[in-house]
Amino acid sequence: MTDAPGPESELTLTNVRPWGSAPRDLVLRDGIIAAIVQAGTADTAETHLDGHGLLALPGFVNAHAHVDKSWWGQPWVPYGGEPTTQGRIAHERAHRDTYGIPNLHSTVAVLREFLRHGTTAVRSHVDVDLGVGLRGVEVVREAAAALDGAIDVELVAFPQDGVIRRPGVLDLLDQAAAAGVTSIGGIDPASIDRDPVAQLDGLFDIATRHGTELDIHLHDGDELGAFQVELIAERTQHAGMQGRVTISHGFALGQLPRSRQVELVELVHAAGISWATVAPVGHPPLPWPAMRDTGIPLGLGTDGIRDLWSPYGDGDLLRVANDFARLHRLRTDAELAQAVAVASTRAAGFVHRPAHDLTPGARADIVLMDAENVPDALMRAPRRELVLAGGRVVTRSGTPQV
Structure with missing residues (x-):
């Protein structure tokens, strides 16, 4: 045999x-x-x-990971820094070199954990900034090659530290797109860059010129987050990028009144936008039944695993699906099976598989x-x-x- x-x-x-x-x-x-x-x-x-x-x-299909930032396989690193998005960014930037992030050993280790738990395809964000340049992209590609194609890895060049507020990052994203990454990313155009128009102008310009996709982290809540969802949807339709844009996290959608949720779900669907979530404990649930029934593609991800943002995570997407089921109060066998499908069959589009x-x-x-x-x-x-x-x-x- x-x-x-x-x-x-x-x-x-x-x-x-x-x-x-x-x-x-x-x-x-x-x-x-x-x-x-x-x-x-x-x-x-x-x-x-x-x-x-x-x-x-x-x-399983991991639709949102950060495999370049893990310290898996290295000595334990205590959690530190301010527990806000801006605080986590600053803490990571101050300490990542100390722990050799990114590095090939930890990236291979975390991809092997994915395989151990049954994940065979992953869409990973990889930091691209003035400090690390495109080194993270090179490390993740080398790690995937070291596993001889055992796990499919698609890359999102991700500006974790912002785009407009860091002159030169747009050029790096342009270089990453030219070098063949599947997607380029963005992050909180309003609260990180404080200039959503400029960030979205820059990102959509690169994506349309190079034919890449977009994946924008959106942590901002309530109406500030809703405003940015509206902007992203408008830009997507104007650029003809339906089916090529993803909003990650999008916490605001779960925080808004029901009537406002319905408006945004319809808008997102009309723009052909996908949604990725990590089913975070402590956040309100998404209006998932409406998203499912409308046909919005939804993928589950592990986010970071034992990195400078959080000590949590083991790479098991089935546990993330369990969190998703608990967060959305799923109970029946049919509903529980749907949660597993979100972690597998329903996420086919995130890794460009027709089935x-x-x-x-x-x-x-x-x-x-x-x-x-x-x-x-x-x-x-x-x-x-x-x-x-x-x-x-x-x-x-x-x-x-x-």
Whole structure:
């Protein structure tokens, strides 16, 4: 039995329960799910793996991470600084060099943690600023290459310290876009740069010239946040960038009165904007049912993991999905399964996949775990017994194989 079939090989994953269904055999060919048949009926003359009746889910998609900033695998770093966005930025800038951030070792380590927990694709913001330049982009690319393609990594060049208030950052974002990052980012145009028009002018100019996407962190709350959502939606439509803009966090949407939420949900949908959340404890829930029913793409992410912003996080997106379910008071089995889908199938667009599921034609990213059904897996987050990425075993018994 071969654990890591080559790009031209065929593998049959036998006796698994996709989404908790009856047992099936999955025929994988060239890294793609070629067929799904009743268990015991696939031709297993080729290489095969016995799934032992385990629950099968699609690989998880981390729609919002910061893999360049973790100190995972290094000695513990005490939390410090002022607990505000501006305070966290200042603290990080003052201390990141002390801890060697960014560095290849920690970035590889945190990507391996993603794999260990079943995440097979990640959309990571990478700091681009006057102090670090484009070094973080280079480090993350090198880390992804070191794992030999086991995890798909898309990059967002992210101006954590602001754009307009730091002359030269727009040039760096332009360079990153020219160097092939998928997206460029922004952050709180009103409260960080105090000039939302100038920040959005600069970002949309770069994105339209280079054909990149945009992902804007929006921490500002209440009507200040709502105002910026409106500006971003207007710019998106004016630039013809529907389907290419994401708002991350967007705490304001959960803080506003119901009638105002409805207005913004309709506006975001009309502009074709996606939304990424980390389901933060202590923040009001998003109007998720309205977002879901309207068709706004919603992705879950881990945000930073053991970095100078927060000591929390272990890279397990299933735990983030659990937080999402608790925050939004999901209870029924159908609702709990939807939370897991937000962490997997529903996030396909964040990593540019037309489909990401246990279906023929989809990339063979598969997670097996010992759970009765999907709600049970969400509640317990059991060990990932087997993780396949592109038809290749990348994690076995909770241990990465790359």
